[in-house]
Amino acid sequence: MTAPSRRSFLQLAGTGLALAGLGVPGAAAAAPRTAADTPVLLNFNECPYGPAPAAQVAARDIVAGSGRYLFGLAGELRDLFAQQEGLGTAQVRLYPGSSEPLNRAAILWTSSSAGLVVADPTFEALGDLAAARGATVAKIALRADGAHDVRAMAAAAARINAGLLYLCNPNNPTGSITPAADIAWLLANKPAQTRVLVDEAYLQYSDQRSVIGQVMQREDLIVLRTFSKLYGMAGLRLGVAAAHPDRLRELASLGDNPLPVTALAAGLASLREPTLVAQRKAENTRVRQATVGWLGARGFSCVPSEANCFVVDVKRDGTAFIAAMAERGVVIGRSWPIWPQRVRVTVGTEAEMARFRDAFAAVVDASS
Ligand code: PLP
Numbered sequence: 001m002t003a004p005s006r007r008s009f010l011q012l013a014g015t016g017l018a019l020a021g022l023g024v025p026g027a028a029a030a031a032p033r034t035a036a037d038t039p040v041l042l043n044f045n046e047c048p049y050g051p052a053p054a055a056q057v058a059a060r061d062i063v064a065g066s067g068r069y070l071f072g073l074a075g076e077l078r079d080l081f082a083q084q085e086g087l088g089t090a091q092v093r094l095y096p097g098s099s100e101p102l103n104r105a106a107i108l109w110t111s112s113s114a115g116l117v118v119a120d121p122t123f124e125a126l127g128d129l130a131a132a133r134g135a136t137v138a139k140i141a142l143r144a145d146g147a148h149d150v151r152a153m154a155a156a157a158a159r160i161n162a163g164l165l166y167l168c169n170p171n172n173p174t175g176s177i178t179p180a181a182d183i184a185w186l187l188a189n190k191p192a193q194t195r196v197l198v199d200e201a202y203l204q205y206s207d208q209r210s211v212i213g214q215v216m217q218r219e220d221l222i223v224l225r226t227f228s229k230l231y232g233m234a235g236l237r238l239g240v241a242a243a244h245p246d247r248l249r250e251l252a253s254l255g256d257n258p259l260p261v262t263a264l265a266a267g268l269a270s271l272r273e274p275t276l277v278a279q280r281k282a283e284n285t286r287v288r289q290a291t292v293g294w295l296g297a298r299g300f301s302c303v304p305s306e307a308n309c310f311v312v313d314v315k316r317d318g319t320a321f322i323a324a325m326a327e328r329g330v331v332i333g334r335s336w337p338i339w340p341q342r343v344r345v346t347v348g349t350e351a352e353m354a355r356f357r358d359a360f361a362a363v364v365d366a367s368s
Contacts, residue, residue, distance in 0.1 A: 039331055040329060040355045042333070046228070047230060047280070049280065051231065054269040054270075054272070059262040062265040066262070070261045071258065074094055074264055080268065081271065084271060085212050087212065092248075093240070093243075093252065094239070095238075096237035096263065097238065097239045098201060098224040102126050111134065114161060115138060115157075115161055115162045115163065118140070121336035122142075122166065122168050127166070130164070154189050157191050157194040162194045164195050165186075165195070165196050166197050167197070167198050169211075170206050172307070173336065173344035175307030175311075177306050180208065180211070187214070198224070201225070202307035219247065220247075224242075227263070227266075229308060233263065233267065233270070238267045291310075292310055294357055309345060311342045311343065312342060312343060318340055318341050325359050325363055
């Protein structure tokens, strides 16, 4: 494959197709490139380190046996996850990523007569699907500190007869956290018919306590986890829904689909790595704090983040800023309509964030 031009890369960047041939580790038949030529991808909140080394070995080793469904492997992973989180195995169900149970939740629990309450800004997949299906979606602005405004969300849930309330902790795109006390208040005060879905895709990066244990007592709480973020398995596809068995049965009622055995093997190996979470969390925190500190020293403020992404106020049109960064080979995330002058940035490696800083300074200089 001939190496694509930067322009064609930028057109492809959103699709991921641009990776092949651009020297991204693991891409087949990659043309040799210098580091400075390789675009830096800080746009999808992916983990720049990929699967842990032990997870990569496990995924490779299982390929020879993948002529079988290997259903036992899914049971092993479910049991280990349940044991590590203090759950019963009946409260845990695996999916190919957390997008799958998110979609199912929208289909099952929102409709033209059952609304959805979400924060603004937040991860939009659930809201988009619910809206497309005719549900009323109440978007409640985050508080100034980046937390979900649980009191306003509970009031909105009553107002629109919500079947579902989505709370992402830490939140995407901000990485901001909602304190456990606020979530406890929400669970105690939301309308009885409103199920609460807590998306903990980024929880392992934060200092927050999970609410996952509460699915042992509550019938109206669904907690999602994914292996796509800290475990670096976005392309392998593995996620977990934890909930009361009745809610899991409802989710499963939309059909079954065996999981890829490579994902299961890599997932098991990841859970068995005793220091992986702490190491990746510490490295992410160090690099994020250095980057946010650098931005702050130059007058660009960020919503406080405990995740592998942050939102920075670029004080000019966010979409144009993103395009200018991409022209310099640094592909960052996007803006949300509520904050047109802020952009989301994924935390990459130290070297990638050095490229980010160079490009950021150049874009600011060029537009000042
Ligand atoms: N939830 C949140 C908050 C996310 O940011 C993402 C992906 O970016 C997902 C869920 C879906 O991830 P996946 O389907 O890879 O688990």
